[in-house]
Structures are given as C-alpha cells and as structure tokens.
Amino acid sequence: MHLRQLEYFVTVCELESFTKAAERLFITQPSLSQQVKRLESDLKVTLLDRTARTARPTPAGRALLPIAREILAGAARAEQAVRDVRAGQRGDLEVLTVRSLATGILPPGVGLWHEKFPGVVLKINDYPHAEAMEAAFRDGVGDVAIGPRVGLTGTHTVSLGFEELVLIAGPLSGVHTDKALSLAELRDQQWVLFDSANGLTRIIRTLCAASGFEPLATVFTGQVETALELASNGVAVTLIPDNAVRGEHRRCARSLAPPVFREILAYSRPGSRSLSDVFVDIVRRAQPALLTRADLPRAHSLA
Known part of the structure; x- marks a missing residue:
C-alpha cells in the first residue's frame, strides 16, 4: 500500500x-x-x-x-x-558550545537569529571546555557544535574566525602589565592551569615549551571563570580567551608579544545542515570580535 x-x-x-x-x-x-x-x-x-x-x-x-x-x-x-x-518557520536547533563562547561570542548572532526565525527554538548547551563539548557531540548530542578546533571527523566544518588568547596578571602578581609581554618573560611566574581534560593547559604548555620553559603550576581548575578570578587577584598568571574577560577584569588582560590566536570552528551533522548552515552564517556575520585569517597580525602564534 x-x-x-x-x-x-x-x-x-x-x-x-x-x-x-x-x-x-x-x-x-x-x-x-x-x-x-x-x-x-x-x-x-x-x-x-x-x-x-x-x-x-x-x-x-x-x-x-x-x-x-x-x-x-x-x-x-x-x-x-x-x-x-x-524554511526556519518552526522546529528547534540544538547548539553545543563552550562557556566562554556562549557569553562572549554567540549572543549577537542569537539575537539576529531570533529576529529572523522567531518560530525556531534554540537549545544552547554550554560546556566548561572544548573536550567536554566534543565528547557530547560524538555521543550524538546537538545539531551543531561551535568551539575551538577539536578532533571531530565526519562533520561539515566552517571556520568562524580567530579569537585572541590573552595573559591575565593581577596587580599583586608582580608582572608589569603596562606593555605586551613575551612568554619568555614569564619563565619564573607561577601559573593557574586547567585540569587535564581542558585543552587550554595543553596550549599553555606547548607555547611555554616553545619559549624554552615548563610553566610552574600553583593552582589547577576546570573553569575559565575561576582561572580569571584567581589570576586577577594576583594568585598566579594564566592565559584565557579574550572574549571571556569582562568588566573590571579587563584591566588585568594583556596581549602577548607576539599575540596568540586560536581558530573557532562550527561543526554540523550532515542531516542537520538545513538549519545549522543558516545559524552558523548568522553567527559569523554578527560577530566582529573574531578575526579572519587575513586580519591576523603578521607576527603571531596560532594555538
């Protein structure tokens, strides 16, 4: 029949x-x-x-x-x-991301999305770090994932741009923050690092190794927000995404010399692309904080 x-x-x-x-x-x-x-x-x-x-x-x-x-x-x-x-007139779209992007990068795009597609419900799941986001996406959670480069394969991938990783050093840290510092100048500093599941620790260790030293960890945490608070209060220095730094903490943030950037990408499942592609395009167009590769400074490092 x-x-x-x-x-x-x-x-x-x-x-x-x-x-x-x-x-x-x-x-x-x-x-x-x-x-x-x-x-x-x-x-x-x-x-x-x-x-x-x-x-x-x-x-x-x-x-x-x-x-x-x-x-x-x-x-x-x-x-x-x-x-x-x-057509974007009904349904829902589940978005996975990391917390720093959920508050620092996505809001302008979400606002434009709601204006254009008020009938589509966005479900945003934010994770403490990219590895947790990656694990959830591999387990079948979400239609699109937006975050730093991870090891997701078999997905449609679009680069949204590059975000800067900045040094956080509070007034009590003893670090002179009136100018950009090289990593080599931080050789003797203590560091707030992240737990082993967080890719930021791997980035910090790799960058420091390229400058000839191993970062001395005094505190480990799983949260970017916690690392920001500790470093701003002079406990130790750390390196976090610039978009995660807000309010009074901005006075403690400095670019490195050369500046360090990491790429932000969108990963979507083949069966979800009808809405995912539109959402990713809106986020990309609505976000001036992310630089294109052509906009990056000549002397820079990519994490």
Whole structure:
C-alpha cells in the first residue's frame, strides 16, 4: 500500500469516475485503473464497484475511505512540517558550545537569529571546555557544535574566525602589565592551569615549551571563570580567551608579544545542515570580535 495508490482511490471515490479522476490527477485512465487494482490486490478485497458510467466504493471501500483521507492528510502535514523547518518557520536547533563562547561570542548572532526565525527554538548547551563539548557531540548530542578546533571527523566544518588568547596578571602578581609581554618573560611566574581534560593547559604548555620553559603550576581548575578570578587577584598568571574577560577584569588582560590566536570552528551533522548552515552564517556575520585569517597580525602564534 502506497500513498499514491490511496490518493488515486480517494480521488476516484470523490468523483465517482475513473475518467474524471484521471483528468484531475494528470495521468492516463489505464495507469489509474492499474494502480487501484494493485491496491485491491494488496488488501485482497474489492474496493470499488465499477460500471460503465460510475465507480462507487464497496463496503470495504467505504471503510477504507475515511482512513485513507486521514493518512493523506497526515502525510501532507508531515511534508509541510519539514518544509517549515527548512524554511526556519518552526522546529528547534540544538547548539553545543563552550562557556566562554556562549557569553562572549554567540549572543549577537542569537539575537539576529531570533529576529529572523522567531518560530525556531534554540537549545544552547554550554560546556566548561572544548573536550567536554566534543565528547557530547560524538555521543550524538546537538545539531551543531561551535568551539575551538577539536578532533571531530565526519562533520561539515566552517571556520568562524580567530579569537585572541590573552595573559591575565593581577596587580599583586608582580608582572608589569603596562606593555605586551613575551612568554619568555614569564619563565619564573607561577601559573593557574586547567585540569587535564581542558585543552587550554595543553596550549599553555606547548607555547611555554616553545619559549624554552615548563610553566610552574600553583593552582589547577576546570573553569575559565575561576582561572580569571584567581589570576586577577594576583594568585598566579594564566592565559584565557579574550572574549571571556569582562568588566573590571579587563584591566588585568594583556596581549602577548607576539599575540596568540586560536581558530573557532562550527561543526554540523550532515542531516542537520538545513538549519545549522543558516545559524552558523548568522553567527559569523554578527560577530566582529573574531578575526579572519587575513586580519591576523603578521607576527603571531596560532594555538
């Protein structure tokens, strides 16, 4: 039993004529008769009483007719629902990201998205670090993930731009923050690092190793916000995304020399791209804080 066969059967019942039904359906009368016969064969019953002039439903046909109409109406609603989702008129989109981006990068794009697609609900899941986001996305959570470069494969990937990683050193740290500092000048400083699951520690260790030293950890934390508070209060220095630094903490933030940037990407699943691609494009256009590769300073490091 196919939807097309049910449509043909219902049309014949409504017009009580194979000839008129064929004209409405823009098919030949033999093709219409053949499809109705196949439906009868599948159901092992006669659905229509055929005469030279009319075709009327049998008792079995009358029993099928309202159900067939319900099925066709349900299929039409299903098709419309999918079209509405593709057009951004209904549905939902689940976005995974990291907390610094959820507050520092996404809001302008989310605002524009809501103006353009008020009928689509955004579900934003923010994670403490990129590795947690990556693990959730691998487990099937979310339609699109936005964060630093991770090891996700089999996804559609778009670069949103580059964010700067800045040094946080409070007034009590003893670090002179009136100018940009090189990592080599921080050789003797104590550091706030992140737990092993957080990729920022790997970035800090790699950058410091390139400058010839191992960072001396005095505190480990899993949260960028905690590291920002500790470093701003002079406990130790740290390196965090510039978009995570807000309010009074900005006085403790300095660029390194050369500045350090990391790329922010969007990862979407093949089956979710109809809405994901639109969302990613809106976020990219709405976010002036991220630099393109062409905008990066000549002397810089990429984390």
